[in-house]
Amino acid sequence: MKRVAIVGYAQHKILSKAGALNEVELIMPVVHKVFNDLGISQNDIGFTCSGSCDYLQGAAFAFVEGLSAIQTNPPIKESHVEMDAAWALYESMLKIKMGDADTALIYGFGKSSPGNLDSIISLQMDPYYIAPLWPDRVSLAALQAQLLLQQNKITQDEMMGAVIQSRENAASNSNALLTDLLSEQIYNADSLVSSPLRSLDCPPISDGASAMVIASEEKAYEFTDNPIWIEGIDHSIESSNLGSRDLTTSPTIQNAIKNLKLENINFDVAELHTQFSHEVPFLREILNLKNVPTNLSGGPLVGNVMMCAGLDAIGKTFEALVKDQLSNGLAHATSGPCLQHNMVVHLERQK
């Protein structure tokens, strides 16, 4: 089967409130950046795919507006997923593997600041029985955190550690939204939003966009002598019924580890789509990352662009492999309440 490599990635500086800067104005700079870095234009792209959520913009067909950010004359092969752009990457990879394209542009964008993210995410639940109760995203995450604490799968110290560490790591990420360092005192003085989650355990409301370019094996070498290969990529979803799931484990991530044969790989770096602090120790345990530097970018706790943060985890892993000439990176993207839908990506630098 054809190999696929990531050859470029660009991220907009994450903003707390982009204001009148609209989605097109967030996307254009990152698409231009990734094209300029590679010395290419839209004419060199075989397939384009984006990820976004209409509800964030408060308008049906919001993704159509996003298309104004790129050149579409002459017409392009293009598609859109109403998912995190990590899944736009997945679709693009299929197009390259089937030979329909040899390069692809992926972009994701989201502005959470204008709306009420809690209400919007509530609408992901069963519309007849659960959504009318308006369960917000923090309360749903807190259910999982509470169970993990009760069963001693994680500790509150680990949650605090994840928050403090994310701010320290953010110092080296010029796109991070939150960079103020935190102490144990500040963390402990923070108020609970939904027990056991304090506001510092939750990601900041964020606006932004990112873009990535991937290429087939033959094409990748035109851009670089050391392509970063998508060595493995796997995703699957769990039940929508929270009551029927064991929230203290993740069968989908465990399946991915098995399918991608990750058990014996020594990862140099990992970026996880962990939006809440308890997810960091939880997933590091499942993914066997105890000794692996994780979320060196700070991760979603220092900037969490909806529909883009999963692609960013992959992009940040790519950047780390390139910058520090590392061999193996692991990235994770997620969707849905309590880590319902998970993607695991193994990136490998050309040896």
Added chain:
Amino acid sequence: MIQAGVIGVGQTNYDSKRRDVSMAGLVREAIDQAMLAANIEWDAIDAVVLGKAPDMFEGVVMPELYLADAIGAVGKPVLRVHTAGSVGGSTAVIAASHVSSGQFKTVLTVTFEKQSESNATWALSPRYPYSPHINAGAGGYFAPFIREYIRRYSPPEHIGWKVAAKDRQNALKNPLAHLQIPGIDEKMVSETPMLWEPLRYLESCPSSDGACAMVITSEDMVGDRNVAWIRGMAVRSEGTLSAGRDEVNPQAGIDCAKDIYQQAGIQDPRTEIDCAEIYVPFSWYEPMWLENLGFCELGEGWKLTDEGVTTLDGSLPVNMSGGVLSSNPIGASGMIRFGEAALQVMGLAEDHQVEDAKMAMGHAYGGAAQFFAMWIVSSSKD
């Protein structure tokens, strides 16, 4: 590239309000039919691809999450596609790409809309910050393009009525179709109220609830099953407001059609394609798309319609199932075109079967006539 084929198509019956089922029940109804037709068990399904138009049509955000159980996706990869009105078609193309890439053997794909849960014209009239609000709905948006078509080529007024009557006559032969209007004819259409000049009430698609599903598999998994081989598939998009864009005859549609003809080795679509399911939500789009798809020269499409070429017993039957004009669960409408094309070449279209159909086209478009998805299916592999 690995060749893929459709081995099962499933559809719900279409209606303005399917109050007897939830959204989950609706999609499952189509899936069960498709699985039965494909004669396949759940453990053979490697991935699921879900498509639908905007989440605001039902008020469920990213519904693959809520529907994971109903669509049989638990423990499997699932992808949710949203490409406006073309989504049913592009979802089929993406599902087939799962197989053609070699990544998966057998994929289940399903699309739906339960328009009765919300108000489509409200959801189709987005209000963007810092932009003027166009409270148009789809008919109001497309009518100016149709008026421009009429200005260019001066077709007679009755062409639209003719398409509307023909598709509803076909619907009378399709028990799943939403609109069943006994005695429908041009005169009845022409006497309905004007909605958006030149479109009258019966020249518009209905709002429907419904779902359509397909099972797509790779050539080595087909066995002795009845199969519609996918001989060509493509998508194309162009920007809403690109300079020089021709909304009446969009370049993206022209390019997309050329792409699938080339893949399928078709030189002359007019004679080599036996029948076509084309996305015609408003009557005049039949002649407009016949031209855009290269079935005839520009300005000649209305003549094909007028001469009866596109009727069920014509030489190029179009929308044998009754088309979007008879059933329109928006997110599924494209896939119904793709699925009905497959049924024709599998010989399973029952009362609306075109005799000896071997090569058929499925077509969908969306947005401001800017997103296109198409495929060619055939009873023979090559």
